[in-house]
Amino acid sequence: xxxxxxxxxxxxxxxxxxxxxxxxxxxxxxxxxxxxxxxxxxxxxxxxxxxxxxxxxxxxxxxxxxxxxxxxxxxxxxxxxxxxxxxxxxxxxxxxxxxxxxxxxxxxxxxxxxxxxxxxxxxxxxxxxxxxxxxxxxxxxxxxxxxxxxxxxxxxxxxxxxxxxxxxxxxxxxxxxxxxxxxxxxxxxxxxxxxxxxxxxxxxxxxxxxxxxxxxxxxxxxxxxxxxxxxxxxxxxxxxxxxxxxxxxxxxxxxxxxxxxxxxxxxxxxxxxxxxxxxxxxxx
Amino acid sequence: xxxxxxxxxxxxxxxxxxxxxxxxxxxxxxxxxxxxxxxxxxxxxxxxxxxxxxxxxxxxxxxxxxxxxxxxxxxxxxxxxxxxxxxxxxxxxxxxxxxxxxxxxxxxxxxxxxxxxxxxxxxxxxxxxxxxxxxxxxxxxxxxxxxxxxxxxxxxxxxxxxxxxxxxxxxxxxxxxxxxxxxxxxxxxxxxxxxxxxxxxxxxxxxxxxxxxxxxxxxxxxxxxxxxxxxxxxx
Numbered sequence: 479x480x481x482x483x484x485x486x487x488x489x490x491x492x493x494x495x496x497x498x499x500x501x502x503x504x505x506x507x508x509x510x511x512x513x514x515x516x517x518x519x520x521x522x523x524x525x526x527x528x529x530x531x532x533x534x535x536x537x538x539x540x541x542x543x544x545x546x547x548x549x550x551x552x553x554x555x556x557x558x559x560x561x562x563x564x565x566x567x568x569x570x571x572x573x574x575x576x577x578x579x580x581x582x583x584x585x586x587x588x589x590x591x592x593x594x595x596x597x598x599x600x601x602x603x604x605x606x607x608x609x610x611x612x613x614x615x616x617x618x619x620x621x622x623x624x625x626x627x628x629x630x631x632x633x634x635x636x637x638x639x640x641x642x643x644x645x646x647x648x649x650x651x652x653x654x655x656x657x658x659x660x661x662x663x664x665x666x667x668x669x670x671x672x673x674x675x676x677x678x679x680x681x682x683x684x685x686x687x688x689x690x691x692x693x694x695x696x697x698x699x700x701x702x703x704x705x706x707x708x709x710x711x712x713x714x715x716x717x718x719x720x721x722x723x724x725x726x727x728x729x730x731x732x733x734x735x736x737x738x739x740x741x742x743x744x745x746x747x748x749x750x751x752x753x754x755x756x757x758x759x760x761x762x
Numbered sequence: 763x764x765x766x767x768x769x770x771x772x773x774x775x776x777x778x779x780x781x782x783x784x785x786x787x788x789x790x791x792x793x794x795x796x797x798x799x800x801x802x803x804x805x806x807x808x809x810x811x812x813x814x815x816x817x818x819x820x821x822x823x824x825x826x827x828x829x830x831x832x833x834x835x836x837x838x839x840x841x842x843x844x845x846x847x848x849x850x851x852x853x854x855x856x857x858x859x860x861x862x863x864x865x866x867x868x869x870x871x872x873x874x875x876x877x878x879x880x881x882x883x884x885x886x887x888x889x890x891x892x893x894x895x896x897x898x899x900x901x902x903x904x905x906x907x908x909x910x911x912x913x914x915x916x917x918x919x920x921x922x923x924x925x926x927x928x929x930x931x932x933x934x935x936x937x938x939x940x941x942x943x944x945x946x947x948x949x950x951x952x953x954x955x956x957x958x959x960x961x962x963x964x965x966x967x968x969x970x971x972x973x974x975x976x977x978x979x980x981x982x983x984x985x986x987x988x989x990x991x992x993x994x995x996x997x
Contacts, residue, residue, distance in 0.1 A: 642854060649845070
Protein backbone atom coordinates (compact mmCIF):
# COMPACT_ATOMS: atom_id res chain seq x y z
CA UNK A 479 0.00 0.00 0.00
CA UNK A 480 2.75 2.42 1.02
CA UNK A 481 4.63 1.39 -2.10
CA UNK A 482 1.68 2.44 -4.27
CA UNK A 483 1.42 5.71 -2.35
CA UNK A 484 5.10 6.58 -2.87
CA UNK A 485 5.51 5.43 -6.47
CA UNK A 486 2.15 6.97 -7.40
CA UNK A 487 3.32 10.29 -5.96
CA UNK A 488 6.53 10.14 -8.03
CA UNK A 489 4.61 9.47 -11.27
CA UNK A 490 2.08 12.19 -10.42
CA UNK A 491 4.80 14.77 -9.75
CA UNK A 492 6.48 14.08 -13.10
CA UNK A 493 3.15 14.15 -14.95
CA UNK A 494 2.17 17.37 -13.19
CA UNK A 495 5.44 19.05 -14.22
CA UNK A 496 4.76 18.04 -17.81
CA UNK A 497 1.08 18.92 -17.89
CA UNK A 498 1.26 22.27 -16.07
CA UNK A 499 3.54 23.77 -18.71
CA UNK A 500 1.39 22.37 -21.51
CA UNK A 501 -1.82 23.79 -20.05
CA UNK A 502 -0.18 27.10 -19.07
CA UNK A 503 0.88 28.02 -22.59
CA UNK A 504 -2.57 27.07 -23.87
CA UNK A 505 -4.36 28.99 -21.12
CA UNK A 506 -2.34 32.17 -21.69
CA UNK A 507 -1.50 32.18 -25.39
CA UNK A 508 -4.03 29.63 -26.77
CA UNK A 509 -1.08 27.68 -28.18
CA UNK A 510 -1.79 23.93 -28.34
CA UNK A 511 1.85 22.94 -28.35
CA UNK A 512 2.48 19.50 -29.83
CA UNK A 513 6.23 20.07 -29.40
CA UNK A 514 5.87 19.86 -25.61
CA UNK A 515 7.14 16.26 -25.56
CA UNK A 516 10.14 17.39 -27.60
CA UNK A 517 11.07 19.82 -24.78
CA UNK A 518 11.05 16.87 -22.38
CA UNK A 519 13.29 14.83 -24.69
CA UNK A 520 15.61 17.78 -25.30
CA UNK A 521 15.94 18.26 -21.53
CA UNK A 522 17.03 14.64 -21.10
CA UNK A 523 19.47 14.81 -24.03
CA UNK A 524 20.91 18.13 -22.84
CA UNK A 525 21.53 16.50 -19.45
CA UNK A 526 23.20 13.58 -21.26
CA UNK A 527 25.45 15.88 -23.34
CA UNK A 528 26.47 18.07 -20.40
CA UNK A 529 27.11 15.22 -17.96
CA UNK A 530 28.16 12.14 -19.96
CA UNK A 531 29.89 13.81 -22.92
CA UNK A 532 31.19 17.08 -21.49
CA UNK A 533 31.58 15.73 -17.91
CA UNK A 534 30.25 18.88 -16.30
CA UNK A 535 29.14 18.65 -12.68
CA UNK A 536 25.42 17.83 -12.30
CA UNK A 537 24.60 21.03 -10.41
CA UNK A 538 25.76 23.04 -13.44
CA UNK A 539 24.56 20.62 -16.14
CA UNK A 540 20.96 20.35 -14.88
CA UNK A 541 20.10 24.08 -14.71
CA UNK A 542 21.94 24.68 -17.97
CA UNK A 543 19.92 21.92 -19.66
CA UNK A 544 16.67 23.48 -18.43
CA UNK A 545 17.72 26.99 -19.50
CA UNK A 546 18.83 25.80 -22.97
CA UNK A 547 15.45 24.16 -23.61
CA UNK A 548 13.59 27.21 -22.24
CA UNK A 549 15.54 29.34 -24.74
CA UNK A 550 14.69 26.87 -27.51
CA UNK A 551 11.00 27.19 -26.56
CA UNK A 552 11.17 31.00 -26.62
CA UNK A 553 12.82 31.00 -30.06
CA UNK A 554 10.24 28.52 -31.37
CA UNK A 555 7.38 30.71 -30.11
CA UNK A 556 8.94 33.91 -31.47
CA UNK A 557 9.90 32.78 -34.95
CA UNK A 558 7.65 29.82 -35.78
CA UNK A 559 4.47 30.06 -33.72
CA UNK A 560 3.87 33.81 -33.38
CA UNK A 561 3.58 34.50 -37.13
CA UNK A 562 0.92 31.75 -37.34
CA UNK A 563 -1.00 32.43 -34.14
CA UNK A 564 -4.05 33.66 -36.05
CA UNK A 565 -4.80 30.00 -36.89
CA UNK A 566 -4.93 27.24 -34.26
CA UNK A 567 -4.61 24.64 -37.01
CA UNK A 568 -1.43 26.28 -38.31
CA UNK A 569 -0.05 26.33 -34.74
CA UNK A 570 -0.83 22.61 -34.37
CA UNK A 571 0.93 21.86 -37.65
CA UNK A 572 4.03 23.93 -36.93
CA UNK A 573 4.47 22.55 -33.40
CA UNK A 574 3.99 19.00 -34.72
CA UNK A 575 6.66 19.74 -37.33
CA UNK A 576 9.04 21.01 -34.62
CA UNK A 577 8.38 17.84 -32.62
CA UNK A 578 9.20 15.61 -35.60
CA UNK A 579 12.22 17.71 -36.52
CA UNK A 580 13.60 17.44 -32.97
CA UNK A 581 13.06 13.67 -32.97
CA UNK A 582 14.83 13.27 -36.32
CA UNK A 583 17.58 15.65 -35.21
CA UNK A 584 18.20 13.49 -32.13
CA UNK A 585 18.25 10.34 -34.29
CA UNK A 586 20.80 11.84 -36.69
CA UNK A 587 22.99 13.28 -33.93
CA UNK A 588 22.90 10.53 -31.31
CA UNK A 589 21.61 7.43 -33.12
CA UNK A 590 18.78 5.23 -31.91
CA UNK A 591 20.57 3.57 -29.00
CA UNK A 592 19.70 4.27 -25.37
CA UNK A 593 21.84 6.81 -23.52
CA UNK A 594 22.69 6.91 -19.84
CA UNK A 595 22.64 9.92 -17.57
CA UNK A 596 24.25 9.57 -14.12
CA UNK A 597 21.94 9.76 -11.10
CA UNK A 598 21.95 12.98 -9.08
CA UNK A 599 21.37 10.83 -5.99
CA UNK A 600 22.70 7.27 -6.29
CA UNK A 601 21.63 6.01 -2.83
CA UNK A 602 18.35 4.28 -2.11
CA UNK A 603 16.13 5.62 0.61
CA UNK A 604 13.88 3.50 2.82
CA UNK A 605 10.52 4.97 3.76
CA UNK A 606 8.45 2.78 6.12
CA UNK A 607 10.19 -0.31 4.81
CA UNK A 608 9.71 0.64 1.15
CA UNK A 609 12.96 1.12 -0.77
CA UNK A 610 12.89 3.95 -3.29
CA UNK A 611 15.70 5.23 -5.52
CA UNK A 612 17.05 8.59 -4.39
CA UNK A 613 16.65 9.93 -7.93
CA UNK A 614 12.91 9.13 -7.92
CA UNK A 615 12.53 10.80 -4.54
CA UNK A 616 14.39 13.84 -5.91
CA UNK A 617 11.97 13.94 -8.87
CA UNK A 618 9.04 13.92 -6.43
CA UNK A 619 10.48 16.69 -4.25
CA UNK A 620 11.49 18.79 -7.26
CA UNK A 621 8.03 18.36 -8.82
CA UNK A 622 6.27 19.54 -5.67
CA UNK A 623 8.70 22.46 -5.30
CA UNK A 624 8.30 23.54 -8.91
CA UNK A 625 4.51 23.54 -8.66
CA UNK A 626 4.65 25.47 -5.39
CA UNK A 627 7.08 28.06 -6.80
CA UNK A 628 5.01 28.42 -9.96
CA UNK A 629 1.87 29.01 -7.90
CA UNK A 630 3.66 31.60 -5.74
CA UNK A 631 5.11 33.28 -8.84
CA UNK A 632 1.71 33.57 -10.54
CA UNK A 633 -0.25 34.60 -7.44
CA UNK A 634 2.26 36.87 -5.71
CA UNK A 635 4.35 38.67 -8.34
CA UNK A 636 3.63 41.55 -10.71
CA UNK A 637 4.65 39.42 -13.69
CA UNK A 638 2.40 36.61 -12.46
CA UNK A 639 -0.53 39.03 -12.27
CA UNK A 640 0.24 40.12 -15.85
CA UNK A 641 0.19 36.45 -16.94
CA UNK A 642 -3.23 36.01 -15.32
CA UNK A 643 -4.47 39.21 -16.98
CA UNK A 644 -3.29 38.13 -20.43
CA UNK A 645 -4.85 34.68 -19.96
CA UNK A 646 -8.22 36.29 -19.16
CA UNK A 647 -8.27 39.12 -21.71
CA UNK A 648 -5.19 39.83 -23.85
CA UNK A 649 -6.68 42.95 -25.44
CA UNK A 650 -7.61 44.52 -22.10
CA UNK A 651 -4.14 43.59 -20.81
CA UNK A 652 -2.63 45.68 -23.61
CA UNK A 653 -4.59 48.70 -22.35
CA UNK A 654 -2.88 48.27 -18.96
CA UNK A 655 0.51 48.60 -20.65
CA UNK A 656 1.23 44.86 -20.45
CA UNK A 657 3.40 43.76 -23.39
CA UNK A 658 1.46 40.64 -24.35
CA UNK A 659 4.06 39.21 -26.73
CA UNK A 660 6.71 39.41 -24.02
CA UNK A 661 4.32 37.62 -21.65
CA UNK A 662 3.88 34.85 -24.25
CA UNK A 663 7.67 34.47 -24.37
CA UNK A 664 7.93 34.27 -20.58
CA UNK A 665 5.17 31.68 -20.41
CA UNK A 666 6.73 29.62 -23.20
CA UNK A 667 10.05 29.71 -21.31
CA UNK A 668 8.30 28.44 -18.15
CA UNK A 669 6.40 25.81 -20.14
CA UNK A 670 9.49 24.51 -21.97
CA UNK A 671 11.61 24.79 -18.81
CA UNK A 672 9.27 22.68 -16.64
CA UNK A 673 9.02 20.00 -19.36
CA UNK A 674 12.81 20.00 -19.69
CA UNK A 675 13.22 19.73 -15.91
CA UNK A 676 10.96 16.67 -15.94
CA UNK A 677 13.17 15.22 -18.70
CA UNK A 678 16.36 15.98 -16.77
CA UNK A 679 15.02 14.44 -13.55
CA UNK A 680 13.79 11.19 -15.13
CA UNK A 681 16.76 10.73 -17.47
CA UNK A 682 18.82 8.70 -14.92
CA UNK A 683 16.04 6.12 -14.35
CA UNK A 684 14.17 6.10 -17.67
CA UNK A 685 15.56 5.42 -21.13
CA UNK A 686 17.00 8.37 -23.01
CA UNK A 687 16.33 7.82 -26.69
CA UNK A 688 15.02 9.97 -29.57
CA UNK A 689 11.34 8.97 -29.38
CA UNK A 690 11.14 9.42 -25.60
CA UNK A 691 9.05 12.62 -26.00
CA UNK A 692 6.08 10.93 -27.64
CA UNK A 693 4.55 9.09 -24.68
CA UNK A 694 4.90 12.03 -22.24
CA UNK A 695 3.24 14.23 -24.89
CA UNK A 696 0.28 11.83 -25.00
CA UNK A 697 0.19 11.78 -21.19
CA UNK A 698 0.32 15.58 -20.94
CA UNK A 699 -2.48 15.83 -23.48
CA UNK A 700 -4.56 13.24 -21.59
CA UNK A 701 -4.00 15.04 -18.28
CA UNK A 702 -5.09 18.44 -19.58
CA UNK A 703 -8.19 16.93 -21.20
CA UNK A 704 -9.12 15.18 -17.97
CA UNK A 705 -8.22 18.22 -15.83
CA UNK A 706 -9.67 20.85 -18.16
CA UNK A 707 -7.66 22.57 -20.86
CA UNK A 708 -6.11 25.77 -19.53
CA UNK A 709 -6.74 24.95 -15.85
CA UNK A 710 -3.58 24.53 -13.76
CA UNK A 711 -5.36 23.14 -10.66
CA UNK A 712 -7.24 20.79 -13.00
CA UNK A 713 -3.96 19.56 -14.46
CA UNK A 714 -2.48 18.91 -11.03
CA UNK A 715 -5.60 17.00 -9.96
CA UNK A 716 -5.62 14.97 -13.19
CA UNK A 717 -1.87 14.27 -12.85
CA UNK A 718 -2.53 12.83 -9.38
CA UNK A 719 -5.43 10.75 -10.67
CA UNK A 720 -3.47 9.42 -13.63
CA UNK A 721 -0.24 8.88 -11.69
CA UNK A 722 -1.98 6.85 -8.99
CA UNK A 723 -4.28 4.98 -11.42
CA UNK A 724 -1.30 3.86 -13.46
CA UNK A 725 0.62 2.76 -10.36
CA UNK A 726 -2.38 0.82 -9.06
CA UNK A 727 -2.91 -0.85 -12.46
CA UNK A 728 0.80 -1.74 -12.63
CA UNK A 729 0.65 -3.36 -9.18
CA UNK A 730 -2.67 -5.14 -9.50
CA UNK A 731 -2.56 -6.21 -13.16
CA UNK A 732 0.62 -5.57 -15.10
CA UNK A 733 2.83 -2.61 -16.04
CA UNK A 734 2.08 -3.30 -19.72
CA UNK A 735 -1.53 -2.18 -19.08
CA UNK A 736 -0.60 1.22 -17.65
CA UNK A 737 -0.51 3.06 -20.98
CA UNK A 738 -4.18 2.24 -21.45
CA UNK A 739 -5.14 4.17 -18.32
CA UNK A 740 -4.64 7.63 -19.80
CA UNK A 741 -6.52 6.74 -22.98
CA UNK A 742 -9.46 5.30 -21.05
CA UNK A 743 -9.49 8.41 -18.84
CA UNK A 744 -9.62 10.64 -21.93
CA UNK A 745 -12.50 8.70 -23.47
CA UNK A 746 -14.50 8.72 -20.20
CA UNK A 747 -13.87 12.46 -19.72
CA UNK A 748 -14.90 13.35 -23.26
CA UNK A 749 -18.07 11.27 -22.90
CA UNK A 750 -19.13 12.49 -19.44
CA UNK A 751 -17.61 15.96 -18.97
CA UNK A 752 -15.93 17.29 -22.15
CA UNK A 753 -14.77 20.44 -20.34
CA UNK A 754 -12.67 18.32 -17.96
CA UNK A 755 -12.72 18.17 -14.15
CA UNK A 756 -12.05 21.88 -13.54
CA UNK A 757 -12.38 23.36 -17.04
CA UNK A 758 -15.01 25.99 -17.69
CA UNK A 759 -15.69 25.34 -21.34
CA UNK A 760 -15.51 22.25 -23.52
CA UNK A 761 -11.92 21.67 -24.55
CA UNK A 762 -12.95 20.36 -27.95
CA UNK B 763 -0.12 72.54 -29.47
CA UNK B 764 -2.99 70.17 -28.61
CA UNK B 765 -2.38 67.31 -26.18
CA UNK B 766 -3.73 64.81 -28.72
CA UNK B 767 -3.77 65.46 -32.43
CA UNK B 768 -5.49 62.97 -34.75
CA UNK B 769 -5.38 64.04 -38.38
CA UNK B 770 -6.95 62.32 -41.40
CA UNK B 771 -7.10 59.00 -39.56
CA UNK B 772 -8.47 56.04 -41.51
CA UNK B 773 -8.96 52.43 -40.40
CA UNK B 774 -9.81 49.49 -42.62
CA UNK B 775 -11.19 46.09 -41.58
CA UNK B 776 -10.35 44.10 -44.69
CA UNK B 777 -12.07 45.93 -47.52
CA UNK B 778 -14.45 47.85 -45.27
CA UNK B 779 -13.49 51.39 -44.29
CA UNK B 780 -14.50 51.75 -40.62
CA UNK B 781 -13.06 55.24 -40.09
CA UNK B 782 -12.40 57.62 -42.95
CA UNK B 783 -10.21 60.72 -42.74
CA UNK B 784 -11.27 61.64 -39.22
CA UNK B 785 -9.49 64.48 -37.42
CA UNK B 786 -9.83 65.07 -33.67
CA UNK B 787 -7.93 67.21 -31.18
CA UNK B 788 -7.97 67.21 -27.39
CA UNK B 789 -6.33 69.98 -25.38
CA UNK B 790 -4.81 69.64 -21.93
CA UNK B 791 -7.55 69.27 -19.30
CA UNK B 792 -10.29 69.28 -21.93
CA UNK B 793 -13.27 66.89 -22.05
CA UNK B 794 -14.10 66.02 -25.64
CA UNK B 795 -17.04 63.84 -26.65
CA UNK B 796 -17.58 61.67 -29.71
CA UNK B 797 -21.20 60.90 -30.50
CA UNK B 798 -22.65 58.61 -33.10
CA UNK B 799 -24.85 55.59 -33.69
CA UNK B 800 -23.69 51.98 -33.51
CA UNK B 801 -21.15 51.20 -36.23
CA UNK B 802 -20.17 54.85 -36.70
CA UNK B 803 -16.50 54.07 -35.99
CA UNK B 804 -16.28 55.54 -32.47
CA UNK B 805 -14.76 52.47 -30.81
CA UNK B 806 -12.45 51.96 -33.78
CA UNK B 807 -11.22 55.55 -33.38
CA UNK B 808 -10.28 54.95 -29.74
CA UNK B 809 -8.63 51.61 -30.54
CA UNK B 810 -6.58 53.31 -33.25
CA UNK B 811 -5.42 56.00 -30.80
CA UNK B 812 -4.38 53.23 -28.35
CA UNK B 813 -2.62 51.48 -31.24
CA UNK B 814 -4.59 48.30 -30.55
CA UNK B 815 -5.37 48.35 -34.28
CA UNK B 816 -3.43 49.74 -37.22
CA UNK B 817 -4.42 52.98 -38.96
CA UNK B 818 -3.23 55.52 -41.48
CA UNK B 819 -2.98 59.26 -40.91
CA UNK B 820 -1.35 61.31 -38.18
CA UNK B 821 -1.48 60.41 -34.48
CA UNK B 822 0.41 62.76 -32.16
CA UNK B 823 0.46 62.99 -28.39
CA UNK B 824 2.26 65.96 -26.80
CA UNK B 825 3.75 66.63 -30.23
CA UNK B 826 5.27 63.14 -30.54
CA UNK B 827 4.05 60.58 -33.02
CA UNK B 828 2.28 57.46 -31.76
CA UNK B 829 2.35 55.74 -35.12
CA UNK B 830 4.16 52.39 -35.11
CA UNK B 831 4.27 52.30 -31.29
CA UNK B 832 3.03 49.10 -29.59
CA UNK B 833 -0.01 49.59 -27.32
CA UNK B 834 2.02 49.31 -24.09
CA UNK B 835 4.22 52.23 -25.19
CA UNK B 836 1.11 54.36 -25.74
CA UNK B 837 0.13 53.67 -22.11
CA UNK B 838 3.66 54.56 -21.01
CA UNK B 839 3.31 57.93 -22.78
CA UNK B 840 0.23 58.77 -20.70
CA UNK B 841 -2.85 57.55 -22.59
CA UNK B 842 -5.06 55.05 -20.75
CA UNK B 843 -7.98 53.34 -22.39
CA UNK B 844 -11.14 52.21 -20.61
CA UNK B 845 -12.56 49.89 -23.28
CA UNK B 846 -16.10 49.21 -24.42
CA UNK B 847 -17.82 46.48 -22.41
CA UNK B 848 -15.54 47.18 -19.41
CA UNK B 849 -13.26 44.20 -20.17
CA UNK B 850 -12.34 43.48 -16.54
CA UNK B 851 -10.22 40.47 -15.70
CA UNK B 852 -13.20 38.45 -14.46
CA UNK B 853 -11.45 35.94 -12.20
CA UNK B 854 -9.34 38.56 -10.43
CA UNK B 855 -10.41 40.64 -7.45
CA UNK B 856 -11.37 44.29 -7.72
CA UNK B 857 -8.08 45.22 -6.05
CA UNK B 858 -5.98 43.08 -8.46
CA UNK B 859 -7.80 44.67 -11.42
CA UNK B 860 -7.04 48.14 -10.08
CA UNK B 861 -3.41 47.25 -9.35
CA UNK B 862 -2.97 45.96 -12.90
CA UNK B 863 -3.94 49.43 -14.11
CA UNK B 864 -0.68 50.63 -12.56
CA UNK B 865 1.35 47.85 -14.24
CA UNK B 866 3.93 50.22 -15.75
CA UNK B 867 4.44 52.20 -12.57
CA UNK B 868 6.86 51.36 -9.77
CA UNK B 869 6.41 54.09 -7.13
CA UNK B 870 4.39 52.23 -4.49
CA UNK B 871 3.54 55.36 -2.50
CA UNK B 872 2.07 57.07 -5.57
CA UNK B 873 0.18 53.91 -6.54
CA UNK B 874 -1.26 53.81 -3.00
CA UNK B 875 -2.34 57.46 -3.30
CA UNK B 876 -4.04 56.78 -6.62
CA UNK B 877 -5.80 53.74 -5.18
CA UNK B 878 -7.22 55.94 -2.42
CA UNK B 879 -8.25 58.47 -5.07
CA UNK B 880 -10.16 55.76 -6.96
CA UNK B 881 -11.80 54.67 -3.70
CA UNK B 882 -12.82 58.28 -2.97
CA UNK B 883 -14.35 58.51 -6.47
CA UNK B 884 -16.15 55.18 -6.06
CA UNK B 885 -16.45 54.37 -2.30
CA UNK B 886 -18.30 51.09 -2.99
CA UNK B 887 -15.11 49.69 -4.52
CA UNK B 888 -13.25 50.02 -1.23
CA UNK B 889 -15.83 47.75 0.40
CA UNK B 890 -15.67 45.30 -2.48
CA UNK B 891 -11.92 45.32 -3.13
CA UNK B 892 -11.46 41.63 -2.28
CA UNK B 893 -14.50 40.54 -4.29
CA UNK B 894 -14.06 38.76 -7.64
CA UNK B 895 -14.78 41.41 -10.27
CA UNK B 896 -17.18 39.22 -12.29
CA UNK B 897 -19.56 39.12 -9.31
CA UNK B 898 -20.11 42.91 -9.33
CA UNK B 899 -23.11 44.62 -10.92
CA UNK B 900 -22.68 46.25 -14.34
CA UNK B 901 -22.41 49.73 -12.82
CA UNK B 902 -19.83 48.61 -10.26
CA UNK B 903 -17.84 46.87 -12.98
CA UNK B 904 -17.83 50.13 -14.93
CA UNK B 905 -16.47 51.90 -11.84
CA UNK B 906 -13.65 49.34 -11.66
CA UNK B 907 -12.94 49.81 -15.37
CA UNK B 908 -12.68 53.60 -15.02
CA UNK B 909 -10.71 53.29 -11.78
CA UNK B 910 -8.34 50.79 -13.39
CA UNK B 911 -7.64 53.18 -16.25
CA UNK B 912 -7.06 55.99 -13.73
CA UNK B 913 -4.49 53.84 -11.92
CA UNK B 914 -2.19 54.43 -14.90
CA UNK B 915 -2.21 58.13 -13.89
CA UNK B 916 -3.07 59.19 -17.46
CA UNK B 917 -2.79 62.65 -18.96
CA UNK B 918 -5.45 61.56 -21.43
CA UNK B 919 -8.21 59.11 -20.56
CA UNK B 920 -10.07 57.35 -23.37
CA UNK B 921 -13.55 56.29 -22.27
CA UNK B 922 -15.55 53.99 -24.51
CA UNK B 923 -19.30 54.05 -23.83
CA UNK B 924 -19.09 54.11 -20.01
CA UNK B 925 -22.88 54.38 -19.58
CA UNK B 926 -23.93 51.44 -21.73
CA UNK B 927 -25.80 48.67 -19.91
CA UNK B 928 -25.90 50.25 -16.47
CA UNK B 929 -28.83 51.32 -14.31
CA UNK B 930 -29.95 54.99 -14.67
CA UNK B 931 -29.15 55.66 -10.99
CA UNK B 932 -25.55 54.55 -11.46
CA UNK B 933 -25.25 56.41 -14.77
CA UNK B 934 -25.42 59.70 -12.86
CA UNK B 935 -22.66 58.52 -10.51
CA UNK B 936 -20.46 57.55 -13.46
CA UNK B 937 -20.87 60.90 -15.22
CA UNK B 938 -20.28 62.79 -11.93
CA UNK B 939 -17.03 60.83 -11.50
CA UNK B 940 -15.98 61.64 -15.07
CA UNK B 941 -16.50 65.35 -14.37
CA UNK B 942 -14.44 65.07 -11.17
CA UNK B 943 -11.61 63.36 -13.05
CA UNK B 944 -11.57 66.20 -15.57
CA UNK B 945 -11.64 68.84 -12.81
CA UNK B 946 -8.54 67.17 -11.33
CA UNK B 947 -6.73 67.94 -14.60
CA UNK B 948 -7.01 64.76 -16.68
CA UNK B 949 -8.03 65.32 -20.30
CA UNK B 950 -10.80 62.97 -21.47
CA UNK B 951 -11.93 61.73 -24.86
CA UNK B 952 -15.29 60.05 -24.32
CA UNK B 953 -17.22 58.02 -26.84
CA UNK B 954 -20.91 57.78 -26.01
CA UNK B 955 -24.40 57.09 -27.28
CA UNK B 956 -26.02 59.10 -24.48
CA UNK B 957 -25.99 62.45 -26.27
CA UNK B 958 -27.77 64.39 -23.52
CA UNK B 959 -25.21 63.50 -20.85
CA UNK B 960 -22.27 63.94 -23.21
CA UNK B 961 -23.39 67.38 -24.39
CA UNK B 962 -23.86 68.35 -20.74
CA UNK B 963 -20.35 67.47 -19.56
CA UNK B 964 -18.19 67.91 -22.69
CA UNK B 965 -16.37 71.08 -23.80
CA UNK B 966 -16.39 70.08 -27.45
CA UNK B 967 -18.09 67.29 -29.37
CA UNK B 968 -17.50 65.43 -32.64
CA UNK B 969 -20.33 63.53 -34.32
CA UNK B 970 -19.36 60.47 -36.36
CA UNK B 971 -21.62 58.69 -38.83
CA UNK B 972 -20.52 55.90 -41.17
CA UNK B 973 -16.90 56.49 -40.17
CA UNK B 974 -16.91 60.20 -41.06
CA UNK B 975 -17.18 63.39 -39.04
CA UNK B 976 -20.52 64.99 -39.80
CA UNK B 977 -20.54 67.69 -37.09
CA UNK B 978 -18.01 69.18 -34.69
CA UNK B 979 -18.00 72.14 -32.37
CA UNK B 980 -18.55 73.39 -28.86
CA UNK B 981 -20.98 71.23 -26.90
CA UNK B 982 -23.15 74.25 -26.10
CA UNK B 983 -23.44 75.13 -29.77
CA UNK B 984 -24.18 71.57 -30.88
CA UNK B 985 -26.87 71.21 -28.22
CA UNK B 986 -28.77 73.88 -30.17
CA UNK B 987 -28.04 72.39 -33.62
CA UNK B 988 -31.30 71.35 -35.28
CA UNK B 989 -29.87 68.10 -36.74
CA UNK B 990 -28.38 67.05 -33.38
CA UNK B 991 -31.61 67.92 -31.57
CA UNK B 992 -33.68 65.81 -33.97
CA UNK B 993 -31.39 62.80 -34.43
CA UNK B 994 -29.55 62.54 -31.10
CA UNK B 995 -31.66 64.36 -28.52
CA UNK B 996 -35.06 63.36 -29.92
CA UNK B 997 -36.63 66.81 -29.52
